[in-house]
Amino acid sequence: MKVLLIGSGGREHALAWKLAQSPRLTTLFASPGNPGIAEHAQLIELDAEDQAAVVAFCRDESIDLVVVGPEAPLVAGLADTLRAAGVTVFGPSAAAAQLEGSKGFTKDLCARYDIPTGAYRRFSNAAEAKAYVEREGAPIVVKADGLAAGKGVTVAMTVHEALVAIDDCFDGAFGSAGAEVVVEAFLDGEEASFFCLSDGRTALALATAQDHKRVGDGDTGPNTGGMGAYSPAPVMTPEMVERTMKEIIEPTIRGMADSGYPFSGVFFAGLMITAKGPELIEYNVRFGDPECQVLMMRLKSDLLELLHAAATATLDQVSAEWSDDVALTVVMAAKGYPGTYEKGTPIGTLPPAGDGEKIFHAGTALRDGQLVATGGRVLNVTATGSSVAEAQASAYRLAAKVDWENGFCRSDIGWQAVAREQR
Ligand code: AMP
Ligand code: GLY
Numbered sequence: 001m002k003v004l005l006i007g008s009g010g011r012e013h014a015l016a017w018k019l020a021q022s023p024r025l026t027t028l029f030a031s032p033g034n035p036g037i038a039e040h041a042q043l044i045e046l047d048a049e050d051q052a053a054v055v056a057f058c059r060d061e062s063i064d065l066v067v068v069g070p071e072a073p074l075v076a077g078l079a080d081t082l083r084a085a086g087v088t089v090f091g092p093s094a095a096a097a098q099l100e101g102s103k104g105f106t107k108d109l110c111a112r113y114d115i116p117t118g119a120y121r122r123f124s125n126a127a128e129a130k131a132y133v134e135r136e137g138a139p140i141v142v143k144a145d146g147l148a149a150g151k152g153v154t155v156a157m158t159v160h161e162a163l164v165a166i167d168d169c170f171d172g173a174f175g176s177a178g179a180e181v182v183v184e185a186f187l188d189g190e191e192a193s194f195f196c197l198s199d200g201r202t203a204l205a206l207a208t209a210q211d212h213k214r215v216g217d218g219d220t221g222p223n224t225g226g227m228g229a230y231s232p233a234p235v236m237t238p239e240m241v242e243r244t245m246k247e248i249i250e251p252t253i254r255g256m257a258d259s260g261y262p263f264s265g266v267f268f269a270g271l272m273i274t275a276k277g278p279e280l281i282e283y284n285v286r287f288g289d290p291e292c293q294v295l296m297m298r299l300k301s302d303l304l305e306l307l308h309a310a311a312t313a314t315l316d317q318v319s320a321e322w323s324d325d326v327a328l329t330v331v332m333a334a335k336g337y338p339g340t341y342e343k344g345t346p347i348g349t350l351p352p353a354g355d356g357e358k359i360f361h362a363g364t365a366l367r368d369g370q371l372v373a374t375g376g377r378v379l380n381v382t383a384t385g386s387s388v389a390e391a392q393a394s395a396y397r398l399a400a401k402v403d404w405e406n407g408f409c410r411s412d413i414g415w416q417a418v419a420r421e422q423r
Pocket of ligand 2: 288
């Protein structure tokens with residue numbers, strides 16, 4: 001099969017690495033890709049916003065499957081355009097991608113299908129939102145409705161904080177994403193991520209992960225796209241997985257199909273495991289970054305077969321096998337991230353990765369043969385082990401050998417899970 005992968009992050013490097021292991025793969029193209037992805041794929045220059053150009057490439061090259069990594073092209077309807085042109089694509093339609101693109105859409109679906117989630121209200125003006133917050137009290141959560149690169153959410157511990165967040169949204173801090181605001185009850189518990197494929201009718205559970213969103217050790221400081229992750233999530237026991245499938249995923253698939261937006265692609269469910277059980281915080285309609293990296297380290301099955309089955313409504317004919325090992329990834333980021341940081345700083349030759357280890361590239365480029373950092377999150381140093389402690393020790397041993405003066409990483413990825421193992 002000839003496959004086109006869209007994207008350029010650590011997530012796409014992990015997907016490319018795994019797709020390249022498939023006996024069914026003949027050629028892998030990636031656009032725009034990065035130097036890590038280039039080890040497994042032929043890089044091409046396609047503008048994902050120019051959907052006609054993507055279709056033309058797929059026709060010229062007889063592409064059998066397009067795998068879309070990030071959410072933006074999905075929300076913009078790339079999967080619709082490809083399907084309309086007869087190209088097989090892994091990823092939801094724009095209408096189905098509203099599950100990630102609009103928090104209000106998802107909350108309304110939860111209400112209609114009795115999916116457990118925090119009680120909420122949607123507001124299109126500040127005065128009403130503020131009156132609601134004053135009535136409900138804190139802690140309370142304020143969210144810009146649309147895509148805000150993970151920055152549109154304020155978990156307000158005081159009413160004052162919530163009122164400021166409401167003003168920020170309506171004053172345009174998140175652009176058009178904040179034109180509508182969702183105010184939601186605070187959920188108390190442990191967070192976990194759950195990944196599941198869907199072909200519109202059938203669900204195939206993948207695996208679980210936990211990530212670290214804050215930039216600093218001890219989960220302090222500003223939010224980021226994710227500073228590290230591990231899989232599986234210890235809090236996701238087989239019972240919790242089963243409840244998540246029954247109470248959250250299955251009604252979502254039914255609800256999306258009933259509404260005329262059957263969901264084909266991957267559900268990335270952000271969950272809070274509360275005293276009552278799993279509750280939905282949010283859906284993403286693509287793999288997590290860096291969660292995908294740890295999932296791919298543990299996947300024993302053929303990724304191409306699984307993604308193709310999701311794209312062709314044949315998920316009931318495949319199954320996914322996982323290693324019992326733990327995988328853990330440490331994100332190396334440019335000093336200053338998630339604020340301003342220098343671009344183009346040199347990275348020395350990467351250390352060789354041993355068995356069960358892999359360094360995925362995110363924001364890197366090659367300039368005159370020199371590897372340089374071009375983004376905020378730059379490398380994902382990943383390792384496996386029979387426990388979180390073991391995977392953590394291996395990942396940090398490898399990270400210590402990376403020669404990049406302008407880079408930094410957290411020193412405690414996986415700390416809660418390690419503490420749990422030691423209890
Ligand atoms: P989101 O962008 O919706 O994933 O929210 C970002 C983060 O805010 C989540 O990962 C949670 O840590 C936190 N969060 C979101 N909604 C809630 C909630 N209802 N209760 C508690 N924490 C939340
Ligand atoms: N790591 C969180 C995300 O991919 O949204």
